[in-house]
Amino acid sequence: MSAAEWKKKCVEEWGLQGAPMPDSVDWKSVYEARPLGRNLVKNPSPHGESKDNPLPESDLEQRPMRGPPQREPQGDFSGWTTSTEKLPQDRSGIPPGVVVCSMSQYSWFSMEQVVDLKAEGLWDELLDEFQPAIAIQDWYKDTQLQENVFELHVKLLGADKKTVISEHSVKPTQDRNAESPTWKEVSHMFSGYGPGVRYLSFQHRLKNMFMDGFAQGFYQTLSSDSSVIIKPTKTSS
Template identity: 65%
Template sequence: MSAAEWKKKCESEWGLQGAPMPDCLDWKSVYESRPLGRNLLKNPMPYGLSKDNPPPEPELPEFPSHGPPRFEPDGDFTSWTTNIEVLPYDTSGIPEGVVVCALPQYSWFTTEQVVDLIAEGLWDKLLDEFQPEIVVQDWYEESQLHESIYQLHVKLLGADKSKVIAEHTVSPKEDCSIHSHKWKEVSHVFSGYGPGVRYVHFQHRVKNSFLNGFFPTKFSGSSVVVKAVKTSP
């Protein structure tokens, strides 16, 4: 196929009529990279769990653990940058004079990725002028571990990664009196974000607990998808 034919194929299959389609691009490579409609995050299920199946029930230890507290969950976190923040013990709700034998030790487990939109096959004029929707989605495991077990922070960044053009943050509160142990969806659509976006910084945190055993909060199905839909200014 000629360059013009590859360009036409991209335009028609992705519904890009009216979008800037520069002739200088290698449209065959753009088509083969499939930058629109696919998940641009790598390794979206590091725990090996699908959101289409219920999360596994936690295994209660037969005997209390006498070793040091554990804070890092099991999983393959290739492509993710990870960090662990161990939180101080919360003694605020304990009346004065009460003897406490053990308290849960909580930690935040942060995982993040930076998506290079140009490297994934998108082009400057499409992002700056057409401004396709950028859809972020994530699923985390509902639990009664704590009222705050999940946080999401996504930023659209400029070319030097220092300028934040748009961002979205969510920190849902859990109703610990209700427990159905399902995956809970978190999503956001970036639209009308303005010119200059070149990167998507995806970061989420899940809370883990250690008390006579390690109890992590898992996530699955994380995604960043650019859709061939023109956003409103």
């Protein structure tokens, strides 16, 4: 196929009428990359869970497993940059002299991916002039460990990976009186964000708890089915 035929194929299959389609772009490579409508998040379910699978009644009611205690999240985190932030233990309500048999240690487990939009097949003129809608979706397991167990932070970045052109953050609160944990959805649609976007930073923070002493156990908040999808829809004014 000729370059013109590859370009025509992109326009017809993605419905890109009105989008800038310069001849300088390698349309065969763009078509094969399929950047529109495809999830750009690598390894979207690193914990091996799916929002479509049922959850147990309550993790906190499960008996801790025998053997060495688990202290870190489990899963395949390839494609993600991870870090752990341990939170200070709250001993303010413990009277002096009281022997504590078990204490909770909370921590934030952060997972981030930086998506190179041009490497995924998008081109400058599409991002700067057409500014397609960018749909963000994530699911997390409401563990009810605390009122806030999940955060999502998404940033649209410039070519230097530092300039923030647009961003969205969400920190939902949980109903700790709920009878059982459930999968919760968070989503956002970026539109009209302006020119210059070349990268997207996708980060979520999951709260975990380690219990020492007689009630020893590790309880983690899970994520699943994370997605970043570029829509073939013009959103700029």
